[in-house]
Amino acid sequence: MKDDLFALQDYNLWANRLILVSLARLTYEDYVRELGGGWPSIRASLVHLAGATRAWAERFDGRDATVLPVVAEVPALADAARLLNEADERISDCLATLTPERLSAPFTWKNLKGEERTAPLWAVLRHTVNHASYHRGQIAAMIKRLGGMPPATDLVRWAIERHEAGAFESRPR
Numbered sequence: 001m002k003d004d005l006f007a008l009q010d011y012n013l014w015a016n017r018l019i020l021v022s023l024a025r026l027t028y029e030d031y032v033r034e035l036g037g038g039w040p041s042i043r044a045s046l047v048h049l050a051g052a053t054r055a056w057a058e059r060f061d062g063r064d065a066t067v068l069p070v071v072a073e074v075p076a077l078a079d080a081a082r083l084l085n086e087a088d089e090r091i092s093d094c095l096a097t098l099t100p101e102r103l104s105a106p107f108t109w110k111n112l113k114g115e116e117r118t119a120p121l122w123a124v125l126r127h128t129v130n131h132a133s134y135h136r137g138q139i140a141a142m143i144k145r146l147g148g149m150p151p152a153t154d155l156v157r158w159a160i161e162r163h164e165a166g167a168f169e170s171r172p173r
Contacts (some may be wrong), residue, residue, distance in 0.1 A: 005103070005125055009095055012129045013088055013122050014161075015153035019136050020081050022143060022151045030146050031077055037145075038138040045142070049075045049083035049135040056128050057090035057107040091128060 025035065026076065032043045038043040047069060055065035074080045098121070107121040133153075141149035162168055 005095055005098075005122065008126060008129045010162075011090055011158045012132050014158050015136055016088060016132065018082060018153050019139055019149040020076070020084070022076055022148070023081075023139070026077075026103055026143075026146070026148070028077075028124075031063055031114070033146070035142045038139055042072075042139055042142050043060075043073050043074075043080070043138050045135050046080045046084070048072050048073065049132060049139075050080045050087065052131060053084055053091070053104070053128065054085035057087045060091060060094045064110050066110050066112055068112065091125075095125065115149070118148070126172070 002127060023046065026042070030042070032041050034040045035042070039048055049076075051068035055068060058065035069083070092148045101121045103125075104120055107124050108116060108118040109124075111117050136153050140153070143150040159168075
């Protein structure tokens with residue numbers, strides 16, 4: 001189970017890097033343009049993704065996180081990228097410390113409404129990757145509507161790249 005989580009987190013970091021590189025090519029006007037389709041703009045989508053990832057990092061560190069940043073608090077792409085990269089690093093660091101027993105144990109946190117929720121930690125860690133994938137898809141759709149070409153961030157693309165680089169000695173357990 002832990003090997004699978006390391007692979008998923010590696011995939012998530014890879015996909016986040018690709019989307020951030022893609023967004024760096026946009027003009028500021030396109031970054032903030034309201035396009036609809038989930039969050040109103042690419043910036044709003046990225047700020048949400050980065051803020052939610054930070055919230056999970058806080059929760060994994062044992063702190064409450066019931067508020068996400070608003071767009072005005074994260075004005076530039078570089079600010080959102082820094083927030084996302086720092087949160088991703090914290091989650092990776094946390095993952096490295098987890099035992100199989102801890103992964104299967106209940107994890108309790110407060111959601112954005114302040115309500116207490118509990119689920120197995122392994123499921124919550126997988127949720128962070130799933131959540132990021134969902135919002136990267138929304139961002140990719142907005143890039144296309146702007147006439148751009150979003151990066152392919154599918155899990156299988158990551159696996160092909162890693163396989164070709166010789167990164168997979170054996171199958172994750």
